[in-house]
Amino acid sequence: xxxxxxxxxxxxxxxxxxxxxxxxxxxxxxxxxxxxxxxxxxxxxxxxxxxxxxxxxxxxxxxxxxxxxxxxxxxxxxxxxxxxxxxxxxxxxxxxxxxxxxxxxxxxxxxxxxxxxxxxxxxxxxxxxxxxxxxxxxxxxxxxxxxxxxxxxxxxxxxxxxxxxxxxxxxxxxxxxxxxxxxxxxxxxxxxxxxxxxxxxxxxxxxxxxxxxxxxxxxxxxxxxxxxxxxxxxxxxxxxxxxxxxxxxxxxxxxxxxxxxxxxxxxxxxxxxxxxxxxxxxxxxxxxxxxxxxxxxxxxxxxxxxxxxxxxxxxxxxxxxxxxxxxxxxxxxxxxxxxxxxxxxxxxxxxxxxxxxxxxxxxxxxxx
Numbered sequence: 001x002x003x004x005x006x007x008x009x010x011x012x013x014x015x016x017x018x019x020x021x022x023x024x025x026x027x028x029x030x031x032x033x034x035x036x037x038x039x040x041x042x043x044x045x046x047x048x049x050x051x052x053x054x055x056x057x058x059x060x061x062x063x064x065x066x067x068x069x070x071x072x073x074x075x076x077x078x079x080x081x082x083x084x085x086x087x088x089x090x091x092x093x094x095x096x097x098x099x100x101x102x103x104x105x106x107x108x109x110x111x112x113x114x115x116x117x118x119x120x121x122x123x124x125x126x127x128x129x130x131x132x133x134x135x136x137x138x139x140x141x142x143x144x145x146x147x148x149x150x151x152x153x154x155x156x157x158x159x160x161x162x163x164x165x166x167x168x169x170x171x172x173x174x175x176x177x178x179x180x181x182x183x184x185x186x187x188x189x190x191x192x193x194x195x196x197x198x199x200x201x202x203x204x205x206x207x208x209x210x211x212x213x214x215x216x217x218x219x220x221x222x223x224x225x226x227x228x229x230x231x232x233x234x235x236x237x238x239x240x241x242x243x244x245x246x247x248x249x250x251x252x253x254x255x256x257x258x259x260x261x262x263x264x265x266x267x268x269x270x271x272x273x274x275x276x277x278x279x280x281x282x283x284x285x286x287x288x289x290x291x292x293x294x295x296x297x298x299x300x301x302x303x304x305x306x307x308x309x310x311x312x313x314x315x316x317x318x319x320x321x322x323x324x325x326x327x328x329x330x331x332x333x334x335x336x337x338x339x340x341x342x343x344x345x346x347x348x349x350x351x352x353x354x355x356x357x358x359x360x361x362x363x364x365x366x367x368x
Contacts, residue, residue, distance in 0.1 A: 008028075011024055011028060011190075011191075012028070012187070012193050013185070014185055029191045031190055031191070032188045032189060032191040032192065035190070036197065039195070039196055039197075040197070042166065043196070046166035046167040047166050051167050051169060053142065053145045053169070054145070054146065054149045055155050055156055055157055056156040056157070056171045056365050056367065056368055057145075057157055057159060057168060057169065057171050058158050058170070058174065058365065059159040059162030059168075059173050059174060060073055060077065060158060060159065061161050061164065061174075061175060061176070062161075062163060062176050062195070063175060063183075063194055063197075063201065064177070064182070064183060064193045065195060067178050067181070067276065068176040068177060069176055069210035069211060069237075069239070070160070070161065071126065071325065072210075072349045073174070073208055073349055074126060074158055074160050075126055075129060076348065077174070078126075079130070081158075082133065084363055086155060086367075087153055088133055088134075088154065088157070088158065089133070089134040089135075089152055089156075089157045089158070090123070090134070090136070090157070090158045091144045091148065091157050091158065092120065092126075092135065092137050092160040092161070093120075093137070093138070093139045093141075093160075093161065094119055094137035094139070095120050095122065095161070095297070121297060121329050122160070122325060123135045123160065124328050128328070129324075134148055134151075141162070141168060142168065156367075163196070163200075164196070171365045172205050172361065172365055173204050173206070174204070174207075175206070175207050176210055177208070177210065178210055178211055178273065178276075179211050179212045179221060180211045180214035180215050180275075181273075182221060183198055186198065199228065201225065202228060202229050204229055205233070205361065206232060206233045207229070207232050207233070207234050208235045209221070209222070209234065210238075210239075211237075211238065211239065211273075211276050212236045212238055213238045214279060233357055234354070235351055235353065235354050235355075235358050236352045236353050236354075237349050239280055239348075239349065239350070240347060240348050240349070240350040241280060241345055241346070242347065242348060243256055243257070243346055244256075244257070244345055244346065245343065245344055246335070246341075246342065246343060246344075247335060247343065247344045254346065255343065257284040261286060263287075263317070263318055263319065264289030264290075264315065264317055265286055265287065265317060265319045265321050266290040266312045266315075266319070266320045267288055267292070267322070268292045268294075268308055268320060268321070268322040268326065269292075269294065269323050270296060270300070270326055270329070271296055271326070272296040274291075277323060277345075280347070290308075290311060290312060290315055290317060292311075298326075298329065299329055300326075300330050300331055301331060305331065305333060309338060313339075313340075318339075318340045318341060319340060319343060321343050321344075321345055322342075322345070323344065323347075324345065324346060324347070327344040
């Protein structure tokens, strides 16, 4: 993200202190009040008569920006629905894509040379991992839903980042919450990280808590959520690391963590919650010798990689590990010629409770 955007995020998460930061925070608090008022009015307006789509709809979203683990949840649910025999399509707005002349009214992503530049890193990663499952990129979800039904025969669509799609009628509303940092400082944007008031969780049918292993007091959080929404199913999840694979071979053989325990590794990521990535790797017993942190959705350059490789060599590091989402944003290089392992950590969501009830809610969605 740009330096200004990064500074504002640090203010919203109270990482900046001092007199100037305090004055800016005061200004942002006033803007948060205005933003909150606009959001509440928009919710009231759009939810008067939400638009029905020509298929079943599951929304997967959040009320806080950054690091809730939404994309792995989308992949997890898409796979579950496919196992149940549903014809699934994923609808994304394509956040941070650099090519914007893609017209969903006349074409699908198959008409493009698929890349993160024209799809965005998260939908491109989903497309790569889910094979022939349609991943449609368009800020207009109603339009892309029509394309999913018309062109791919979808009987159910997943609205990626859909909690704020108030004008669409949904069969299931799923909200992901980072258990390690659920609501930030509880202020709305731009003073805090909340997109909507916490009370909006009353709309949720399922609340999926991610990274619950990073919260030592998960019972207090679940108790608080039950007071807000007594009827929602609360599902606790953690990340499960399946292994590592070469960044140019995401469908190849996995490398187990045991093979990396004898030497330090270098971590590289441009995600909203780098701390959770570090905790995941350290939890495997690996020693982190270097950690390069970049802004969320960062577009890496060859110069970045040259620096990372040089620093790793200087510290006698022979393995560089990044996330799957980061791996699709790495520049084209001859990675096979690099004298060290360049790996992507392959993770999936693991449900720790209420899995039977979760599956029942998914299977109970009607076919249209």
